[in-house]
Each structure stands twice: as structure tokens, then as C-alpha cells.
Amino acid sequence: MQPRPYDIAQDRPNQEAAAISVVVPMYNEVSVLDTFFARVEPVLEAVADSYEILCVNDGSRDGTLPALLNHRARNPRIKVIDLARNFGKEQALTAGLDAAIGDAVIPMDADLQDPPELIADFIGKWREGFDVVYGVRRSRDSDSPVKRATARLFYRLFNRLTALPIPENTGDFRLMDRRVVEALRNLPERNRFMKGLFSWVGFRQTGVDYDREARAAGSSTWNYWRLWNFALDGITGFSTVPLRLWSYAGAVVALAAFVYAAFLIIRTLVLGVDVPGYASLMVVILFLGGVQLISLGVIGEYLGRLYHEAKQRPTYLVGRTYGLGEDD
Ligand code: UDP
Ligand code: MG
DSSP: OOOOSOOHHHHSOOOSOOSEEEEEEESSOTTTHHHHHHHHHHHHHHHOSSEEEEEEEOSOSSSHHHHHHHHHHHOTTEEEEEESSOOOHHHHHHHHHHHOOOSEEEEOOTTSOSOTTHHHHHHHHHHHTOSEEEEEESOOTTSOHHHHHHHHHHHHHHHHHHSOOOOTTEEEEEEEEHHHHHHHHTOOOSOOOHHHHHHHTOOSEEEEEEOOOOOSSSOOOOOHHHHHHHHHHHHHHHOOHHHHHHHHHHHHHHHHHHHHHHHHHHHHHHHOOOOOOHHHHHHHHHHHHHHHHHHHHHHHHHHHHHHHHHHTOOSOOEEEEESSTTOO
16 A cells, blocks of 8 residues: 655654544644633643643644643643644644554544533443544534535535435534554555545544534634535545446437437428528537536646546645643
8 A cells, every 4th residue: 555655743752642642733722722722731631641732733824823832831742743834724633643543542522512412421432332423413502504504415415426424414423442543543645635535544433423513612624615625625525426427327318319300301301301400509508518518627626636646745744742742
């Protein structure tokens, strides 16, 4: 298997042992940090004799990094990966998963929408023998109706197109056994649609219900355009149905054209030549032109992604680390 060209674990081995790793991607989260650590640390102290909180600073511009370093001075179990720039949540999460050394790894958001208290339940299920324990949002009351409706539509479409069911209403908040994390790290692709990859690796999975709260502070950086592109990444990353669709669409259009041609020939033989036909010609030309452009666009979506993968660029770049390897 071909590994990804850069993996933080190769040059910054994480040396301090930890049973549980919590991985937190952070982009401009300075306003929630104090509450975040105040809620997460007691939970981890209670459930594990050793733990690490791996904070991946995803190119924040608001002083998240100095705030994180202050917390690290207080509690050395807080380790920090400072990415070279903003790479996006999936990439930040990948960096954190690469560096994490816990027997169990728990990715979670910094904004406390994922209640840390649930970690105790995750660990309980893990000890029962499950490899993956994911959080299932019982209600999405904190999301707007439009976001809920589009999310439902996305899950339906994704599960239809990919034969790879991702459980509805789950996010990245979950516990993964070390074996699962190693499997994920060995996936070579740069398109890190984590929800899909989590499901792709399989293993014994189970869910735990929870209520998703509103963001503790700060604001979400996910607008609809970003979500739309995220959805495209997800679908193109796991399904080729959109590509194959055009063979069938082409067959249907060709068949219809054949039937219509037969009709025109017979009508001309019976009724003679009939010149007016501008409107129908235009309709057919425009329709076919549109269909061809759409299919080219779909091919382009895949080609573009193929191009990104072919360049073999790293998924993320690390600026500095605090608490890993020799840095600090
Ligand atoms: N995040 C990140 N990089 C980004 C955008 C977001 O690391 O470019 C982090 C963010 O700090 C948070 C998590 O991803 O910990 C989820 O982001 P957010 O709460 O904005 O998304 P939502 O909950 O609305 O889906
Ligand atoms: Mg959030």
C-alpha cells in the first residue's frame, strides 16, 4: 500500500504514552478554549489514568495558539500541533489522528457541541468490545430547519449512491480503537471525507445517543457554499454513480431520438416535406447541449479530484509542535 507522502508521525513521533487521545481541530476558537478545557479535563481525569488532548491549530488568526500554549503550561497533557496554515477541518483532523498515540482516539469539536461527558459512555462501550463508538444526535434543534433538511437530503443521496451507509445524524464525534486509527492512517487519499472513511474501514461499530447543544461561543465557519463543496467531496470520493449515470442518460436520449426520427420519416412519406420546424430543432439542440455540458461538468469534478490526488501533495503541513518529538 502506498502511504501518504507526509505523515506527522514520521518526523515528530509522539513519545509520551497516553491511554486515551482526544483530537481537537481548532480554527479561531479562542473564545471557547477556557470552557472547553474546564469541561473536558475532569471527564478525562475520571475515566483514564493517562490521556492527551491533541489540539490541532488549523491556521487560526485570533490568538488560539498563545491561549493553547498557556493551557499547556498548566497541563502538559495538552499537546499542540500548529499547522502551517488553514487546511480545513478534515485535514486538521487527519494530522491529529496521525499524531495521536492513545489506545483509543476521540475526535471532537472545540465548540462543545459534542458533550465531553459522553466520553465515559464511549469508553464503556469500547470496553465491551466495540472498535468504534459514534455519537448519534438525537435532535438537531440547534441547527436551522434549512440545514436539517439539506443534511437529510445529503445522507439519503449519499447512502443511495455509495452502498456505504453512513449513519444519519452522526458527526466526527466518536471513539476509535487503535486498530481503526491505523487503518485510517493507511488510506492514501488526500480527499479526507472523514465521515465516509470512518464508515469505509468497517470494524465493530455502535452508536450512543446524545443531544447536540448550540455552540458554546464563537461562530461556525461552515456556510452553505462550503457545505455544498463538502457534499461534492463526499459523493465523488465514494461513488462513481454520477459518472455512469450519463451512459444511461445517453442511451435514453438516443432511443427517444430514434423513435422521433422514425416518426418524422413516416410523416414526411405520408404528408410530404414540411419546412417549418425551427422551434423543435432549437429545443432539441439546446436540450442536448445542456445535457452534454452537465455530463462534462460531472466528468470534470472527477478529473479535478484525480488531478489533486496525482500531484501527491501532502494532506497538511506542520509549522511547529508542542509536546511531540523534540520540539517544545
Ligand atoms: N475547524 C477547523 N478548520 C476549519 C474550520 C473548522 O479546524 O477550517 C474546526 C472548528 O474549530 C471546530 C470544528 O472544526 O472545532 C467544527 O467547526 P464548526 O463548529 O465551525 O462547524 P459546525 O459545528 O457548524 O459543523
Ligand atoms: Mg460546531
